[in-house]
Amino acid sequence: MARLQRNPGLFFAAHSVLAMVILLSGCDKPPTQSLDNAKARLADAGKAGAIRYAEPAYRKAEKLVQQGWLEIARQNGRLGPLRDYKTADSILALSILASQEAIAKTRDSLDRVSFKTRLGLEDLQKQIANWTESVNGSLARYKLERFANAAELQLHVAQNLHRRGEYDAALTALTKGNETLRQLSVLFADFADADARRLSIWQSWIDETLANSRATGGYALIVDKSAHKTYLIKSGRLAKSYNCELGYNSAHQKLLAGDGATPEGRYQVVQIKLRSSKYYKALLLDYPNDSDRKRFAENKRQGIISTRARIGGLIEIHGDGGKGDDWTEGCVALTNQDMDHILEYVTAGTPVTIVRKSVNWP
């Protein structure tokens, strides 16, 4: 100390260094706890899935944490008395709020999308069940079942994706499934419209068949495709009804050989096969008749069917029915027992009228 007092320069330097040490040590403390909290909340948001489900909110929180961190660093670089961490504190407080908001938005988004997917799955499953019931009972099953199956595949895909938490992809699959069912409903409605347009014609065929049977006192057969019934008529009155099975594609008129449709029209029995049929016993019909040939030629002319198409033939009412399904290539199938019964009354020349639908009879 005496040495310092003897040397004023050295005395001044020593006091300057001491003053600088005091200045550099600073007064305000950096908010390290706030920074740790902010980092921890951001990590929570990341773990909750915010990067995926609430990315803008997550990135906002992330940016605020970085800004707060850098602001602390900037203040740390200043001389002690000049440091002010209030801004850094505010930024970090905002970042914690932003992280909490990101977590809330993530939960909300996940809840909504998970709920939406779950509802969508239930709805599609119900719709498919309803359509399957309608399709199974419909003449148009052959044409419509593929749509129901395609929708069901989309349902399974959506269920798998939902289980994996891939909700957006599950919703896309549900949308595809619903669109397929929409196409099914349009087709179903088209078939119904087509039926409605021809109802009066089929009804007139039935009326004429009944009138002729009444007039002659003889027998006739009427096949109602939609009802899957064959009716035995005697003297214009219903004598007996039989369940029957049809061509696998019988929702419309027969167009050509191999289309799987049972023809609609007014026919008669031309041959009775008691031993020579592959399907127990059979009544051969006179398909194609003049009306069928005329329609076939017109369809070719209009390009509805190929010019190379054949009209087909060998349409019968035969046995080996009772399979519970439309399985023939166009014939009408009854059980062997019902064939035996019908053969007691039907002969060659018996009129056979086949309609798609009847509403007023029997």
Next chain:
Amino acid sequence: MKKISAILAIFALLAIFAGCSKAPEAEMAAAQASLQAAQQAEAETYAPDALRMAQDTLNAATAAKTEQDGKFALFRSYSASKDMFVRADALLKQASSTAATEKEKVKAQVMELLAQAQAALDSANAAVAKAPVGKGNKADIELIKNDLAGVGVQFGDAKADFDAGKYMVAKGKVEAVITKAQSLMGEIAAAVAKKRTGSAR
């Protein structure tokens, strides 16, 4: 003599400070590039914890550098922040590597499922192609062929998702393909039996 020693000491001190006062720009740039690479490697999805740790180290390095930037030049020392940037760079590279490994694992799983699905579809298509068709099962076979076509489209969707790197979505779709293809094999067998015996569905 004392004056010369003092001057030499001052110069030595200045030299030391000058060495420590060079900002670690190259190390920072390298770490930033590694961060971008890690993000492109989808480390956020496949190695989120490793990425988070690496990002924290990078942020700490940036903060340490910023702190030194604000100091008077003679009192700056970037050695700590330089070390931190180097460490952050190494961690980010590790995160990229971990992400690539994890992604490959998931990719391999889905590739195996795709192979299973392809085999199931090939079997079903071969079975339906040689199934005897006749009165009684023609409609069934036609419907199965149509369903198989639909499953084939779904398989194509799964492959497209796989090619786009959406492995979890692809996995969900391909599992449905496998299930449906196996179910159709059963339906083919039933249709063939129906043709042989003439029995109902």
